Amino acid sequence: MVTNLASRLVSRWDLEETAVKAKAFSYFRAATIDQALDAHARAGDDARFIAGGQSLVPALSLRLQAPRLLIDITHIGELRGVGREGGYLRIGALTRHCEMLSEPLIAEFAPLLHAAAPFVAHPAIRNRGTFGGSVALADPASEFPAMTLALDAEIEIAGPSGCRRVKADDFFIDLFETALQPGELITAVYVPLFKADQRFAFDELARRRGDYALVGCGMLGTFTGEHIDDIRISFFSVGNTPTRVRGAERALIGARLDAERIAAAQGALEGDLAPPESDEVPPAMRLHLARVLLGRLLGRLGEGA
């Protein structure tokens, strides 16, 4: 939905106020990062940044959020653009999901993101939703936040006390909780450039295309021949945060990718994942789906995919 989204949002029927209209707020269109940060501070942090609005507008309409001020960041030029910077691809926060599909630099230097993009929502939502918004929201069922982990990406953050870069490994803290402090803005994400000796794979299991995944996974491996020098594997829709499966990674690093190693990695998932109780997808079923998906993706990696 709509699955996650609706079950999360549709609980509006339980609310006394069933209006699907937002509470009144003021609106400010920022032209620069400084203006946006300043406005947030002066609203006493009772403010929200709005980028693509594809998650925030429904949350406002359902009154799950009711800030005093909305700060539109979509006209800030500094947050746009995709380009190479040293060993990294810098992806501006306002890069839209549809641009993750159409931008040649992403296909070449961050192909895992390119492969994940068609699975993010539906075409019209991809026309508005932004990469920075997706990472900031940190929905555990979302594709892009999990892929920043697999890619060992760094998140660039601007705030009242200056600018910093946080590794994806340190960014996702708990359910919808990240290293972002109130009033801080994601300005860009830095992804190490894809190299010739690397391979990637991505897939997800969902009831219907466009739905949030029951389980999803992406991986990036560095190979010498069939020997795995390094691999990072990240799952989504498996718990409160996007999750790296370090036990499975350890089962693979330094070995040849063969059926025995794949089985060992699948076996390690039980220690890596603790799927939440859920009526729709019981933990044992989610773990089973995760094993199936991991096997499939490692198989593709073995074929050089």
Add this chain to the structure above:
Amino acid sequence: MSGFGEAHLEDADETVRVRFVVNDRKVACEVAPRETLVDCLRNELELTGTHAGCEMGACGACLVQIDGRAVHSCLMLAVQADGARINTIEGLTENGAIADLQAEFHRRNALQCGFCTPGMLINAHELLSQMAQPSREQIRDALSGNYCRCTGYEAIVDAIDTVAKARSAGGTT
């Protein structure tokens, strides 16, 4: 654009003047910041061909084109659209851009109550402008965010498929 002033916080429910080009006509209207674009189109501009269904991005009834791309007008505030070019189903009908799709939907009974149809047409229009010969699966994928409670989708996919083939054969249906 000037910087932020404390006055911004005082006028939460005061209307703001926004200007767009809607269906090739310049319009200006007064909207509250919390007003969604779909409400603005339907209530202020009386363009009721854009439908409001779920109002949370799930059904696709409210699709319009913003600067040439399909967008959910329930997931956008009218103030965010200030300065944009907007095409609604009325405009695309008037300028004939989707006449062949409309004729084929009609011919194949790809609509019954018609509630979903404006959104279906806007999405189909975008798909065919990006992909000349989509497979049936690609058509279904493109419509994955559009609900139809009446037709069962088969006729909708047939209609889009037929128009795609007719367009690439160089003819118009």
